[in-house]
Amino acid sequence: MGEDRVVNELEELQEVAHRVEAAMSSVIAGKDDVVRTVVTVLLAQGHLLVEDVPGVGKTMLAKALGRSIDCSVQRIQFTPDLLPSDVTGVSVFNQDARTFEFRPGAVFANVVVGDEINRASPKTQSALLEAMAEGQVTVDATTYRLEEPFMVMATQNPIEMEGTYPLPEAQRDRFMARIEMGYPDPAAELDMIGAHSRTDPLAALQPVTDALTVARLVAVVRTLYASPAVLQYVVDLATASRRHPRLRLGISPRAALHLVRAARAHAALDGRTHVLPDDVQVLAVPVLAHRVILSNDAQLARETPEQVVAGLLGEVPVPVGAR
Incomplete structure (x- = not known):
């Protein structure tokens, strides 16, 4: 019975993964290996760093993952003036109640899209360290648990480009995997130009699974x-x-x-x-x-x-x- 249960769980996992990959591939054409790596990291409960030059679909890939799963998604546009409190949250004094209230930052979501993470200062980048390693955030000596599943999918431009900061070693080590998008082949690029110039493919993308299912499949992978x-x-x-x-x-x-x-x-x-x-x-x-x-x-x-x-x-x- 136990072996049959595991086989059934793996069949469900493959079915769900196939739906997610198909949904993402409808937006990111010709990058099946990249999409498979994204789904692998998701099921391994890791975080993914996507590095490449601007304009090859890094942010679109991250958004496609968020749209494919019926869960909370937050996007953080990393800029030089972004503060750590913008990421983690901040305690604000409520004059009526005479108490401090915690206002969650953008990291409180199932999927966090960190766009151009290496355009923020190292101090702001480090605001993600605790969240990525321990699934929690500590603000003013109070610890807040993050939602599960929790995945940071960050994009970055090559460090040779103007206005970028290199990611600290501790930050890089939190990412389970790093991939490069690369340019699409001419046929895929032609299809993309034709389709994306008429409509926004993300607008038509519907969720194919939900956060509870993903969390359950992550537990299956661990076994x-x-x-x-x-x-x-x-x-x-x-x-x-x-x-x-x-x-x-x-x-x-x-x-x-x-x-x-x-x-x-x-x-x-x-x-x-x-x-x-x-x-x-x-x-x-x-x-x-x-x-x-x-x-x-x-x-x-x-x-x-x-x-x-x-x-x-x-x-x-x-x-x-x-x-």
């Missing part, structure tokens, strides 16, 4: 089996990164935990009740590359974090019995 051999494989990757000559900063324990959680979600989307090393390898670059810092030699050689992490996968052997 998937990851063998000791698979967990050891993740630890071996983390250990190798900390000793790697091309890296000044390796993989943190939080990054290793995020990789396992994302691998569970990836296995669930494939309809499996257990995690394979393949799940870890598929997600290693988007989950790990944005957290590591290259050594000076690697930077001089114009290597990228993605290249180093991909090379790491080839250097660390898969433990016997992990498959």
